[in-house]
Amino acid sequence: MQDFGQAFTLAFQLIVSVDPTLSEIILLSLRVSLGAVTIASVIGLSIGAIVGILRFPGRGAIIVFLNALMGLPPVVVGLVVYMTLSHAGPLGWLHLLYSPTAMIIAQTILVTPIIASLSRQVIEDFYSEYREQFLSLGVPPKTAVAALLWDARYSLLTVALAGFGRAIAEVGAVIIVGGNIKHVTRVMTTAIALETSKGDLALALALGLILILIALSVNATVSLLRLNASNSAYA
């Protein structure tokens, strides 16, 4: 119990004192996870739109596959990215291992299926509502996709948020491909893992509290956006 009390005090002190090391870790966490979510959104929304709108042979199998990929184990993804980027790997010549870019790649792989799968469902629901009207108006496919993405933007923002939640809380993949190097690849989750193994539970828990606070703030912002949109019937 003493650890919990200490953790709260420490977390508060770290935040108030704007600890430079902590700021660096938070900023890198946000940079890596937001970067991964941005790339995953571009890829995932495209896949979601294609699978949500078009009907083609094997579509059902792709949906099952995407759903299954949502549960990808981070350590396995980390291992595969590690093997690919290591010196002996096919992309070793890029020298990306133990860099924030490697962490972004790993998290992108983890988050893309989540965004693709959830956005497919959202876009499919919107499309089933708009389909006949679009057909009647003669809306070209590109315009239809753009209109669906725009009209579903608040729901899709929640989808991206689910991806961000997965990315920011993930430790298994980033610790393998990033290496938890101080000032280079240390993020919130890897720092927590390190402090825990060093026995500094209070600091680890304080970092955990800050991590939860970040996740909570991002969630609250998106929820607020969505609520405003619902109130004015744009969502």
Add this chain to the structure above:
Amino acid sequence: MPSDVEALQPERGSTDTAQSLFPLNVHQLVYSVGTQRLIDGIDLTIEQGSRTIIMGPNGAGKSLLLRLLHGLLVPTAGEIRWGETPRMDQARRRQALVFQRPVLLRRSVGANLRFALKLRRHTRAEREERLRHILELASLSHLVDRPARVLSQGEQQRVAIARALVLEPEVLLLDEPTVSLDPASVEAIEELILAAHRRGTKIILVTHDMAQARRLADEVVLLEQGRVVEYSPALQFFQQPNAATVHIDGSSRVVL
């Protein structure tokens, strides 16, 4: 109102090069789901000009027929031919369909209409001019910036009809557009339909509201179990219906 109606007319000439959509010939039309023939061998010839009302009891296939005519569904058998227009998608571009429940984008009233207008080749100035006229015609000018989905059902349906009319369709197809609306909304919508007809738009309307059919019909197509059981001028239909299932009750009302 007539001036607004006139203002919407000019660009009709833009489709002059296209073949006429009339007469609409429906030949041995069948639409089946599984083994059930929901549209069961319909033959029909509809001419330009008149207001054609499709009536019938629930499940008669009225809405299905409208969707087939508009090319939203592909017939199981038979043929639909809009005049000399060779392809259904070409015909569809010159028509507009208003659904029973309006499907409006999650945007403002103005944005809904602009979305439709942008699908046609108009300059920005033309688009805004058409938008202004149609909003006045549909008495929606004061709602232009309101999100379409917060409006009442009647207002939403007026937006849907305005969106259809702003494209200046040669044919306006309506699928029970006033179902469960209050009398004032029904009147406003019927006035919009009549205004469209006055400017030369062919009206094909599905309804099971006999009073509405009386107010709007030039001719009536009566469907039952996917078949046309009567197709006659409105006067004849309401005074001496041929179909066995239609009769005139004690108050001289036609009853299905």
